[in-house]
Amino acid sequence: MTIGITTYLIYLAISIGLTIWVARTLHKNGRVFLVDVFHGNEALADSVNHLLVVGFYLINFGYVSLALKLGYDVTTPQEGIEALSVKVGMVLLVLGAMHFFNLFIFSRMRRRAGLVNGPPPVPPDGYTRVQEA
C-alpha cells in the first residue's frame, strides 16, 4: 500500500468517525430542545430530530467525499501527515459550521414556539363591560 492510499484511508476513517460522533451528539442533545418546542409531543420531536440528523449526515459525507482527492502525489510520511491535517482540518470546520447552523435552527424554533403563548406586550389602559351579542 502506497503512502498516498494510506493517507486517503486514514482521512476517511477520521472524517467518518468525526461525522458520526458529531451527529450522535446532535441527536442525543437536540432532542430535549425539540420536545420543548413541540410542547411535549415526543413522537414529532423524534421525527424532526431524525430528519435533521439525516440531512447532517448527507451534507457532511457529501463534503468528505468531494474533498477526498489530493491532486498531488504524496511520497513521504511527512507529506502524508501534512496533507491529512489540511483535509481533516477542512472537515472539522465544515462540521463545526453545520453544527452551529443546527443549534441556530433549534434555538430559533424554540424562540418562535415560546412567542405563541406570550403575554400581551402592554397592560390595558382600563376595563369596560362587554355586552355579549
Place this chain on the structure above:
Amino acid sequence: MTALTVLYDPTCGLCRRAHEWLEQQRKLIELVFVPCKSEEARVRFPQLDHDLTANDLTVIGDQGEVFMGPKAWLMVLWALSQYREWSYRLASPALLPTTRRVVSMISQHRYQISRAVGQTR
C-alpha cells in the same frame, strides 16, 4: 385572550387600507373589526366613552381590557403571527417612547396622510 375587537375609523382611507391588510394576515388572536362610534360599538361596549374612540385607535379584549392609541397598535401587532416579535420589541422600555411618538403622529395626521397617498380622506 382569544379575540380582540378593533374599533377603527371607517372615514379614514389609511384606516380602511390597514383594515384590508390586517384581514389578510395570519393571526394568533382573532381580530373583530367594528367601526368606531357605530351602533354596534355602542351596543357591545355600553360603558365606553365612544367620543374618545374616534380620536385614537381602540382595541378591546374579550375580558373587557381596553387598549388605546399606541397600546392598541401594539396589541394588533401582537395578534399577528408574523409580527408578535415586533410587538415585544416596540413595547420594550428602550423603544416605547419612540413608538408612542410615531403612532400618535400618524394618528393625528391620518386624514392628511390618506390624502397624500391618494386615498379619499
